[in-house]
Amino acid sequence: MLRYISRIHIFSFIVFLLVLLGAIYIYSGYNYSSFSLCQPCYEDSKPDVKSLVTEIVEDVVTRDCPEKGSWRIRDLTMQTGVKYAQPSTQKGRTDVNSVTNWNAPLVWEGTFDPVVIDAIYKKMDPRIAVVVFAVGKYTRFLKGFLESGEKYFLVDFRVTYYIFTDKKEEVPEIKLGKGRKISVLNIPSATRWQEVVLGRMKWATITIDKQIRNEADYLFMMDIDSVFHNRFGAESLSQLSAVLHRGYYKNTKRDQFPYERRPESKAYIPLDEGDYYYTAAVWGGYLEDMYKLVKYCYTQSEEDAKNKIEAVWQEESHLNKYLLHNKPTKVLSPEYLWSDYDTVPADIKVVRISQLVKNYAEVRPNGGH
DSSP, rough: OHHHHHHHHHHHHHEEEEEOOHHHHTTTTTGGHHHHHHHHOOOOOOHHHHHHTTTTTOOOOOOOOOTTTTOOOOOOOOOTEEEEOOSSOOOOOSSSBBBBBOOEEEEOOOOHHHHHHHHHHHOOOOOEEEEEEEEEGGGGHHHHHHHHHHHHSSTTTTEEEEEEEEEEEGGGOOOTTTTTTEEEEEEOOOOSSSHHHHHHHHHHHHHHHHHHGTOSSSEEEOOSSSESSSSSSSGGOSEEEEOOOTTEEEEGGGSSSOBBBBTTTTTTTOOOOOSSEEEEEEEEEEHHHHHHHHHHOOOOOOHHHTOOOOTTTTHHHHHHHHHHSOOOOOEEEEGGSETTOOOOOTOOOOOEEEEEOHHHHHSSTTTTT
């Protein structure tokens, strides 16, 4: 009987303490609707109430906290029964470097097992956004991009193609796989192709903030005038993945990279600095990390515009400046963005996606100038 009474007293004391903590929390200026016993999951979280309570009672049951804006790779687990070749510590690609000097993977065909890495990431079941812009005559490239993407791009993953266009009626109907969809967003037309390029950062920033943030865990920015030719899988996923530009990945000295060299521009990189030259035609990463990068390119371009300067390669110049000081966690080889203009060398074992040959003077709004 005494033991029963003491338990009642303990329970009553805990309830009283929780009410008191709640009152203190509300008095501190936070809305009652946001009060929770949940551990903070992200920056700007409210006070850690749980840690105070668990000092008194260890078996308080709390709900799982939603990881708002903080998608992270979970434990690298996979289902049982998956068959794959045994990995080796002695054999692998010897003709190319497969790791950066900051110890991030540099991904080439032959440096990963597609069966293993897809199985791991499929268990995490991430939502992947692909942002493309089809403005003016570039809508003609939508069909090839989407149809080939359905055949090769992160097959069996949840993917949403976000198509920004000024010609909604020209977006083709494409047969999509399970868990894959298209979202069309209207944007204004442009008189210069440079406006389209710079506008990508503006509209992507706005739409990520208002919509995509609630619908995706990873985001890729891609050029629409491209076609997938081979597997583009989970090996491409990381916190921040950048692609080596096909024209500068071999023997180009850093002082020969086409960085922005004018100190007046926010994209300026001195001649004696730089790691690689990255393309802005394909890049991706965690949603929030991509948001930071896209917003950075947008705001830096706006600062340049105020100073009456435009970076030599628009957002690609600002992208390279950002990645110089914020190293990508995975660098993808030029397999992940080749070009139909160029012969495929021996070290490119597979072309995963390639830019199409086109008449720039005909497809660009200002004739390619």
